[in-house]
Amino acid sequence: MIGGGVVGTAIAFTLAHRGVDTVVVEAESDLGLAASGTNSGILHTGFDSAPGELETDLILRSAKIRPAIMEALEIPVLKCGAVLTPKSQSDQATVDALASNAAANGVEVSIRESDGALEVPGEWVTDPVAYTQALAASAITAGVIFVTDTKIGTVTKTPQGVQAISADGRQFDATYAVNAAGLFADEIARAAGDDSFSIYPRKGEFFVFEPEAGSNLDHVILPVPTKRTKGVLVFPSLDGKIIAGPTAYDQTDKSDWSVRDEASAEILKKAYGQYPELEGLNPEASYAGLRPAGDGCNYLIRASSTIDRLINVAAIRSTGLSASLGIGEYVAEILADSGLFLGDVQLPLKGDRRKLKQRAEITDSPWWLRTARYRESIRITSEESKQ
Numbered sequence: 001m002i003g004g005g006v007v008g009t010a011i012a013f014t015l016a017h018r019g020v021d022t023v024v025v026e027a028e029s030d031l032g033l034a035a036s037g038t039n040s041g042i043l044h045t046g047f048d049s050a051p052g053e054l055e056t057d058l059i060l061r062s063a064k065i066r067p068a069i070m071e072a073l074e075i076p077v078l079k080c081g082a083v084l085t086p087k088s089q090s091d092q093a094t095v096d097a098l099a100s101n102a103a104a105n106g107v108e109v110s111i112r113e114s115d116g117a118l119e120v121p122g123e124w125v126t127d128p129v130a131y132t133q134a135l136a137a138s139a140i141t142a143g144v145i146f147v148t149d150t151k152i153g154t155v156t157k158t159p160q161g162v163q164a165i166s167a168d169g170r171q172f173d174a175t176y177a178v179n180a181a182g183l184f185a186d187e188i189a190r191a192a193g194d195d196s197f198s199i200y201p202r203k204g205e206f207f208v209f210e211p212e213a214g215s216n217l218d219h220v221i222l223p224v225p226t227k228r229t230k231g232v233l234v235f236p237s238l239d240g241k242i243i244a245g246p247t248a249y250d251q252t253d254k255s256d257w258s259v260r261d262e263a264s265a266e267i268l269k270k271a272y273g274q275y276p277e278l279e280g281l282n283p284e285a286s287y288a289g290l291r292p293a294g295d296g297c298n299y300l301i302r303a304s305s306t307i308d309r310l311i312n313v314a315a316i317r318s319t320g321l322s323a324s325l326g327i328g329e330y331v332a333e334i335l336a337d338s339g340l341f342l343g344d345v346q347l348p349l350k351g352d353r354r355k356l357k358q359r360a361e362i363t364d365s366p367w368w369l370r371t372a373r374y375r376e377s378i379r380i381t382s383e384e385s386k387q
């Protein structure tokens with residue numbers, strides 16, 4: 001497994017609990033410190049996803065199995081639900097359309113009689129890094145080995161399956177390999193001679209507020225979505241903050257995790273309109289995530305065009321956290337169809353997350369601050385190395 005974000009870890013978790021010996025190779029110093037650790041942490045139900053698409057199917061599939069797994073692994077969660085309140089007749093038409101879409105997807109929603117608001121009780125908020133680490137800790141109890149600080153340089157076909165060699169010369173031989181490298185999934189594919197897709201970073205910026213005493217936001221506030229993005233959300237975090245975002249800014253630099261100066265103008269006015277209690281408050285922090293968007297593709301999950309035992313899992317843009325467990329099952333089925341033996345499903349056991357903590361100064365912080373600090377440390381180190 002190349003990639004230790006939430007998607008790669010969820011696939012490893014799924015395979016391990018079907019008796020598959022698995023090694024996860026992660027380029028960063030810990031798990032979930034890239035796109036997986038810089039998102040909203042919202043677990044989406046798929047109420048607004050287009051029926052019949054692979055992304056939708058995997059979000060819905062994940063939503064069915066996720067509650068039991070989260071309970072078994074004691075993953076922190078706010079079961080707060082979400083509300084989209086219309087502010088015009090066109091908004092009300094959108095609400096009605098979303099309700100019909102939710103019904104087509106089998107997702108529970110209701111329209112509030114008092115103001116026509118759409119209520120989605122299954123939208124929850126979690127800590128995406130804790131979520132990733134909990135899956136990883138459970139996977140370890142089932143035999144998975146995690147190798148961090150290891151960037152894969154080449155991937156080749158062998159008589160036995162696949163061989164990956166790291167930039168520092170370490171060799172990994174496997175019967176099958178999965179490329180779940182997020183922003184760098186296209187680079188791993190090209191290392192295997194497959195240039196059939198490309199990934200670019202779509203930046204999502206967020207602002208974090210300390211609510212005033214007595215203020216109690218107890219649900220996710222949804223905006224009216226557009227064809228391109230869900231828009232600016234306002235939502236509570238597990239550590240008692242209020243977060244507003246994200247933006248959706250396409251860029252080419254996969255190493256630029258900074259929050260743009262323009263982001264405040266793009267978010268704050270919309271956030272104040274969504275939740276007026278934020279007006280007059282200054283954000284105490286901000287952070288940015290880079291979503292791995294596909295150039296002309298979305299949820300590309302298939303065997304490599306050059307190595308049939310290498311499965312590319314790419315362009316999992318913004319719903320990877322929500323769909324991760326469904327993606328795990330889907331990839332397991334692809335591997336089984338290509339000849340991998342899967343045993344019976346084993347009940348997941350809670351693992352010791354402390355074994356995964358390699359950077360205590362990061363993992364002991366709130367998740368949104370944890371990854372922001374990590375990215376800042378990477379930036380400073382990079383600048384110092386250039387001087």
